[in-house]
Structure formats: structure tokens, C-alpha cells
Amino acid sequence: MEREKLLKLLKENLKNPNLIKHSLAVEAGMRALARYFGEDEEKWAIAGLLHDIDYEKTKGDSNLHSKVGSQILKEMGFDQEICEAILTHNEAHGILPLTKMAKALFCLDPLTGLIVAATLVLPSKKLKDLKVENVLNRFKEKSFAKGANREIIKKCEEYLGLSLEKFVEIVLGAMQEISDQLGL
Numbered sequence: 421m422e423r424e425k426l427l428k429l430l431k432e433n434l435k436n437p438n439l440i441k442h443s444l445a446v447e448a449g450m451r452a453l454a455r456y457f458g459e460d461e462e463k464w465a466i467a468g469l470l471h472d473i474d475y476e477k478t479k480g481d482s483n484l485h486s487k488v489g490s491q492i493l494k495e496m497g498f499d500q501e502i503c504e505a506i507l508t509h510n511e512a513h514g515i516l517p518l519t520k521m522a523k524a525l526f527c528l529d530p531l532t533g534l535i536v537a538a539t540l541v542l543p544s545k546k547l548k549d550l551k552v553e554n555v556l557n558r559f560k561e562k563s564f565a566k567g568a569n570r571e572i573i574k575k576c577e578e579y580l581g582l583s584l585e586k587f588v589e590i591v592l593g594a595m596q597e598i599s600d601q602l603g604l
Contacts, residue, residue, distance in 0.1 A: 426469055433473045441602050443469050445532040445595050446525070452594035453524045453580075464521055466498070467505045471525055482512035511572060523579035530568045531591050534558060537565035539604050547592075547599040555588045 421429075434440055450468030454461040474489030490507035494500070505522035508515045509529055517523045538558045539550050558564050559573070576587040595602065 421466075426466060430469060430473060434476055436476065439472060439475055442532060442536075443472055444598060444601050445536070446471055446529060448594040448598045449528045449532060449591040450521075450524060452590050453528065454521075456590055457520060457524075457580075459520065463499060463502060464524065467502045467521055467525055468528070470498075470502070471506050471509050471529065473506075482510060486510035486513065511569070517579070520580070523575070527573055527576040527579060527587070528591060529572075531573045531588065532595065534565050534568035534573065535588075535592055535595055536602075536604065537568065545604065547596045547602065547604040550592060550596075552585060552589050552592060555592060556585060559584070559588075 430440065430443055434443065447465050447469035451461050451465040453459075454464035470489070470493060471486075472489070474485060474487075474492060478484040478488050486507050486509055490503045493506065494503045501519055501521055505517065505519065505525045507513070508517040508522045509525045511526070517526045535547075535550065535555055538555050539545060539547050541558075542549050542554070559570060562570075573587075574584060576582045576584060580587065582590070595604075
């Protein structure tokens with residue numbers, strides 16, 4: 421499916437501009453990780469873009485979130501690997517991500533929130549001014565951006581074989597490339 425159609429589908433299901441920006445950030449991160457690992461960039465990007473497609477439908481109910489989205493996309497004929505990655509990105513279900521794509525989405529989702537929060541406390545509030553070291557320092561502050569689950573982010577080492585520093589570098593770089601779309 422063409423990206424314009426994917427964006428249209430996303431915006432039909434999500435009205436909150438911050439959720440749309442989050443989806444764009446995850447899409448960019450997934451594309452960059454796919455490139456790094458030599459995987460299918462388009463497929464990984466679709467999983468990132470649509471991973472929260474059901475968020476407003478499920479009203480953030482963690483027992484339903486990602487189950488509904490995965491099912492919607494399955495019924496629309498999306499690739500099984502994408503649907504599986506979307507289903508398993510919600511840790512509330514306790515389903516271990518098995519594919520590299522699913523593992524990447526699982527670890528990446530909370531990292532984008534930490535990066536945005538770290539950007540917003542900068543004097544400039546600009547992604548271009550954020551450094552990997554800033555993010556790593558904020559990562560250590562347990563009271564900062566509490567919703568960004570550090571244990572899940574840190575799974576990048578086990579699941580993807582990436583150091584936390586390298587993981588942050590890849591995702592931050594991807595988000596900086598689309599900073600205008602993110603309003604940061």
C-alpha cells in the first residue's frame with residue numbers, strides 16, 4: 421500500500437495530533453533499524469506507522485490495545501509479520517516478540533517517548549540539539565518520563581544485539597531527519 425494511503429488510514433483512525441506524531445516517529449525509527457539490519461524498510465516502516473492504529477478505538481485499554489489494531493490490519497490483508505509485530509508491541513499481553521521486526525517495535529515504541537521528553541526540556545526544544553548523551557543521561561533518571569519503560573528499551577541489547585547507546589543513536593538520528601513533521 422502506498423504511503424499516502426497508509427497515512428490516510430492512520431488519520432481515519434487517530435485524530436490526536438500527538439498520537440500521529442508518535443506514529444511518524446516510530447515509523448522513522450523502524451525504517452532506520454530495518455536499514456541498519458538489512459531488512460525490508462517498507463515493511464518495518466508500515467509496522468511502525470500503524471502500530472497504534474487502534475489506540476483511540478480502545479481508549480488506551482491495555483487489554484484491548486494492539487489486539488484490535490492487529491485484527492483490523494489482518495482483515496485488511498496486511499502482512500502477517502506486521503500484524504504480529506503490532507500485536508506483540510503491547511507488553512500488557514505478555515506475548516514475547518519473536519521476529520526481529522517485532523522485537524524492534526517492542527523496544528522502540530517507548531524510546532520515542534523518552535526522546536521527545538528529553539527534547540522538550542532543552543532550552544531550544546529542538547531535536548537537532550539533542551545528543552545521544554542527553555538521552556542516555558535522562559534514561560538514568562527514573563523520575564524523568566516515567567511512561568518510557570526503561571526495562572523494555574534496554575531489551576534492545578538482548579533482542580537486537582544493540583548497545584543502548586547504538587540503539588538511541590539510530591532512533592534519534594531517524595527522528596531528527598523528520599523533526600519538521602514532529603514539530604520538534
